[in-house]
Amino acid sequence: MNRTERELRYPSWHKDAVIYQLHVKSFFDANGDGFGDFEGLTQKLDYLASLGVDTIWLLPFYPSPKRDDGYDVLDYESISPEFGTLADFKVFVDAAHARRMRVIIELVINHTSDQHPWFQRARHAPAGSPERDFYVWSDTDDKFAETRIIFVDSERSNWSWDPVAGAYFWHRFYSHQPDLNYHNPEVIEALLSIMRFWLDFGVDGFRLDAVPYLVERENTNNENLPETHELLKRIRRTLDASYPGVILLAEANQWPDEARDYFGKGDECHMAFHFPLMPRIFMAVATGDRQPIVTMVEQTHDIPENCQWAIFLRNHDELTLEMVTEAERNFMWNTYASDERARLNLGIRRRLSPLMDQDRRRVELLQALLLSLPGSPVLYYGDEIGMGDNVELGDRNGVRTPMQWSDGRNGGFSNGDPDALALPPIDDARYGFRAVNVEVQENDPHSLLNWIRRTLAIRSEHEAFARGHIRFVDADNAAVIAYVREYRGDHVLCVANLSKVPQAADLDLRGYADQRPRELFGGAAFPVIGKRPYTLTFQPYGYFWLQMERHSR
Numbered sequence: 056m057n058r059t060e061r062e063l064r065y066p067s068w069h070k071d072a073v074i075y076q077l078h079v080k081s082f083f084d085a086n087g088d089g090f091g092d093f094e095g096l097t098q099k100l101d102y103l104a105s106l107g108v109d110t111i112w113l114l115p116f117y118p119s120p121k122r123d124d125g126y127d128v129l130d131y132e133s134i135s136p137e138f139g140t141l142a143d144f145k146v147f148v149d150a151a152h153a154r155r156m157r158v159i160i161e162l163v164i165n166h167t168s169d170q171h172p173w174f175q176r177a178r179h180a181p182a183g184s185p186e187r188d189f190y191v192w193s194d195t196d197d198k199f200a201e202t203r204i205i206f207v208d209s210e211r212s213n214w215s216w217d218p219v220a221g222a223y224f225w226h227r228f229y230s231h232q233p234d235l236n237y238h239n240p241e242v243i244e245a246l247l248s249i250m251r252f253w254l255d256f257g258v259d260g261f262r263l264d265a266v267p268y269l270v271e272r273e274n275t276n277n278e279n280l281p282e283t284h285e286l287l288k289r290i291r292r293t294l295d296a297s298y299p300g301v302i303l304l305a306e307a308n309q310w311p312d313e314a315r316d317y318f319g320k321g322d323e324c325h326m327a328f329h330f331p332l333m334p335r336i337f338m339a340v341a342t343g344d345r346q347p348i349v350t351m352v353e354q355t356h357d358i359p360e361n362c363q364w365a366i367f368l369r370n371h372d373e374l375t376l377e378m379v380t381e382a383e384r385n386f387m388w389n390t391y392a393s394d395e396r397a398r399l400n401l402g403i404r405r406r407l408s409p410l411m412d413q414d415r416r417r418v419e420l421l422q423a424l425l426l427s428l429p430g431s432p433v434l435y436y437g438d439e440i441g442m443g444d445n446v447e448l449g450d451r452n453g454v455r456t457p458m459q460w461s462d463g464r465n466g467g468f469s470n471g472d473p474d475a476l477a478l479p480p481i482d483d484a485r486y487g488f489r490a491v492n493v494e495v496q497e498n499d500p501h502s503l504l505n506w507i508r509r510t511l512a513i514r515s516e517h518e519a520f521a522r523g524h525i526r527f528v529d530a531d532n533a534a535v536i537a538y539v540r541e542y543r544g545d546h547v548l549c550v551a552n553l554s555k556v557p558q559a560a561d562l563d564l565r566g567y568a569d570q571r572p573r574e575l576f577g578g579a580a581f582p583v584i585g586k587r588p589y590t591l592t593f594q595p596y597g598y599f600w601l602q603m604e605r606h607s608r
């Protein structure tokens with residue numbers, strides 16, 4: 056570890072992190088072959104630094120047949136050639152560190168591609184051999200019958216027949232993604248050695264893909280098993296022994312209590328995505344009622360001191376509706392995916408801005424909630440400028456289109472042949488690169504991009520957002536959500552109108568009597584709080600962040 060790395064990896068840095076998730080493939084193409092690459096990404100680091108994010112999470116960049124956009128890995132210790140070389144990767148990591156940004160990479164450890172040499176070897180190896188046992192096999196396809204299917208639109212079973220092995224293999228995702236068998240100690244050793252490989256390049260963290268499904272056992276639903284948690288503790292011990300400050304981020308699409316278990320006693324993952332909170336933020340603005348958010352935050356129990364939730368609005372997958380009731384799912388589908396092509400599996404394949412009908416007020420409101428609720432926020436590339444999506448592209452590709460840098464050729468993403476691009480840039484009248492791009496928004500002080508910058512800058516001045524407790528404040532109007540984030544004596548009241556019409560609310564702020572709220576976006580002083588309910592009025596989707604100040608008469 057060099058000095059910068061040591062500084063960047065101070066204890067629990069992940070609690071302060073603002074994460075930006077991106078696809079190298081779709082970010083910036085430096086050599087004109089139509090694919091984004093590490094060289095291009097390195098060139099855009101100043102943009103990311105200027106945005107105010109401090110951690111970059113990269114989607115998979117490993118060699119792969121790309122039948123699941125790289126989540127089907129062929130070789131864990133190399134880089135798919137169109138993205139560059141290991142040397143380019145190293146240059147990128149160092150350049151990110153030099154700008155005080157950290158790098159989190161994907162570790163797709165539940166499964167490999169069926170083209171991976173381990174799987175090819177396994178199919179040909181004798182049954183019962185350690186080589187065969189890299190994966191999970193069965194003579195019948197009725198074992199583990201309690202286990203749900205995740206990709207319901209494309210898979211009928213979690214078992215597929217392999218004619219070479221003469222047996223069925225287990226897969227939680229696509230049938231070309233056989234699950235690794237963590238009952239085999241050699242698989243664990245292989246995993247630890249892959250981790251060390253990337254750690255030696257200086258990466259600061261791993262997102263552990265599909266982590267609830269790592270270990271299987273009969274007569275269970277094969278999710279969140281104690282064996283899986285044991286494995287994670289083992290991984291964590293390895294990290295802590297040699298790479299302190301490197302973090303694990305769990306992708307566990309589970310209810311809060313099960314997701315929370317991935318923190319262990321502070322001895323498993325440092326972070327976990329808060330999957331159930333996300334759809335409830337969308338539900339709250341759709342219904343103009345705070346209840347879905349309040350209930351979910353209150354249902355989320357405290358987590359170990361050294362851990363942190365990762366919260367998000369959108370990512371590279373469909374907006375998942377696995378952690379909602381059936382009625383809530385139907386509500387979400389009817390509201391946000393009335394065009395049925397936007398539905399995929401149990402979710403919605405759309406980006407933030409189109410979900411909000413390109414309504415700037417609602418986009419701001421959602422971002423203001425994301426940036427003020429407890430957890431480290433994860434921003435999805437392109438959402439800072441309000442990029443659109445393209446359902447025609449199949450699977451989840453419609454939300455992974457090239458970053459829109461300018462109104463120039465290929466949206467400034469690549470100067471290559473438009474027919475040879477990784478994916479076509481969005482080019483329609485409303486969301487296309489001619490209308491929505493970084494260059495135009497850089498030059499417009501009122502743009503969404505500049506609003507996000509300002510908001511992140513304000514957020515970074517108050518540790519309460521990253522580290523503070525949350526306490527809901529009583530408001531007599533259900534359309535208004537109000538909560539205080541508090542840390543070391545700094546109290547920030549976050550309050551928002553979730554509805555589409557103007558609203559007023561009386562807040563119970565007796566505890567702050569004689570204090571004066573100061574609005575953080577503009578700096579204006581609000582009326583001093585008295586003993587009586589404190590009235591605030593709001594525009595549709597309006598919000599305030601108010602810092603409490605002692606007021607001397």
Ligand code: GLC
Pocket residue numbers: 123126127163228264265306371372
């Ligand atoms: C995770 C990824 C998703 C991928 C799946 C299978 O859920 O986020 O993109 O398809 O794992 O690897």
Ligand code: CA
Pocket residue numbers: 084085086087088089090091092137
């Ligand atoms: Ca390229």
